[in-house]
Amino acid sequence: MLRLEQYLRLLPATSHATAPALISGYSFLSSPLPRLSALRLARSRPPPLRGKTSSPVRASAEPDSTVKRAPEMAQREVARVVADQAVARLGARLLPSAVPADVVEFRNAAGNAVGSLDVQRGSPGSSIDFMLQSSLHCEVPNGAIDITSILIFLNASTDAPHFLLELIQGSSTSMVVILDLLPRKDLAFHPDYLQKYYEETGMDEQRRKIEELPQARPYRSPSLFVRSACSPTAIMVSIDCGQGGEKALEEIIHGQLAKVIQEALQTWLDNCVDSTIEMDEAERDCLLKRDRIVRSKSIEVDLTANLPRMFGPDVSSRVITEIRKAFGVQEP
């Protein structure tokens, strides 16, 4: 069976309405992960929202009848639970979302790709820079590609790692998982940092749990930058349950994968969010510069290369502008 990456490479590369030719591991694309405000509203009126959200902002963005909604699926359910846990714990550290309506949800002209993006900045005085949730649903000739991402980045009050989750599904039986406490220092140069955030937190044990699944294989991002940016305990796997493995994949997503993601989030919440550190000016400058390069490079590798081909230049430009704003980086 083809790996996702190979599959994506087979798709037409020149059409604006197709999937990316290259999944780098950093995709900040999106589809209906309902905005947090919508989610909060939803909780007070069961049954929970499925497939379609009730955000008034989104409803006014584009006429609902012209495009499909992204389907409900295991990866979105798990991502939603994880995002909710993060939001509940971070509480007042997060400001309300300020993403414009036409970026909260966006579609391509052909109607076969829909994405959504939500960004909440950290409140003043907190260690949070932003929390970004996104997902993407893109129909392709033989199925669909679904990508869900949760990023929680910290600011320069600490050098603690960011939280990064990306779930990339190219079929109903296989997916790629990228889960990491994204390091903010050169780990070979800073063994104490490696020890504090990766050895002592037992992060490698989580990686092992997923890699030991018989359906899991290491996933090598085609981007050397992405591989360099991730920690040695990053989970980067493709899980392939083979023909007829729809149910098996769902069970893994709801079972072992959900558990490992939640444990990684818990580790991050317990060890990173409140980890303030004394830095002199040179150290802070270096941290800020490194953060900026990693962020810019992520956007360049992933979004500016792929998003226009899926959503056309105008929609992509709006979305990328918002992501640049969150990331605090300018166009090159």
Add this chain to the structure above:
Amino acid sequence: MLRLEQYLRLLPATSHATAPALISGYSFLSSPLPRLSALRLARSRPPPLRGKTSSPVRASAEPDSTVKRAPEMAQREVARVVADQAVARLGARLLPSAVPADVVEFRNAAGNAVGSLDVQRGSPGSSIDFMLQSSLHCEVPNGAIDITSILIFLNASTDAPHFLLELIQGSSTSMVVILDLLPRKDLAFHPDYLQKYYEETGMDEQRRKIEELPQARPYRSPSLFVRSACSPTAIMVSIDCGQGGEKALEEIIHGQLAKVIQEALQTWLDNCVDSTIEMDEAERDCLLKRDRIVRSKSIEVDLTANLPRMFGPDVSSRVITEIRKAFGVQEP
């Protein structure tokens, strides 16, 4: 079948005469890779030396009759060819070896472990810091462990990567391979460096060739530091040919593996050895500091943890002293 690392962990941990409990990926241990001087002599009188070398220095070190020689085997033959190619190309950039006789070859008291070490410093004005060749042969209850290493490290006239090869064999049918152009900068912070030495040189293609072997599986060093220090194109695999796979492993070592190692060396020779670079004082300080930390940490993780258990404190101390000298790092 047990992976090498698990196998090693089963060995008694307290005896001085057993193998390391942990293979970190950096083992600068050794057994009869004949010293270069001996090799050069050997070439003028066929047949080539096998199993026993004629170095007069070595012969006087310890009485030959008390211990066994390390057996000739495919990994040593390949390493020898690779080392010869490097030496031929580096030519006058390498000074003659200056390692004391009792480190050129060393043995443990029980007579079941033999190692050898050769270090040639770079000549003044060259970019070479040192070339280190080492190998180790250690008999254990159910067989033997053989480790061969070639390291060619550059000095601060350049920031180009070092060359690193390590072959670790725990049985006649399986082995671990670590092959890398060891980066000297934080790759996520320096995308230009990543591009120059890793993307444009096509190093990832070499990795792919080995990982695509049906007998190859990714090897995760138990040391997070080792994983952090290596590049994203590093070959870190275990090759397991299964029961009865002695011949198959030999063929891989002499075939695909030898070819990939030679191509990696060629890439390194062509792109790194003569790559001089303008650095300001701060950049050079940073490079030197990073080099020092990586070197110290490598010794700590690998040698000070393992060598005394194999060779006892006195022999280990002599060997580690020589390696520290080559690495230019002091005891902590």
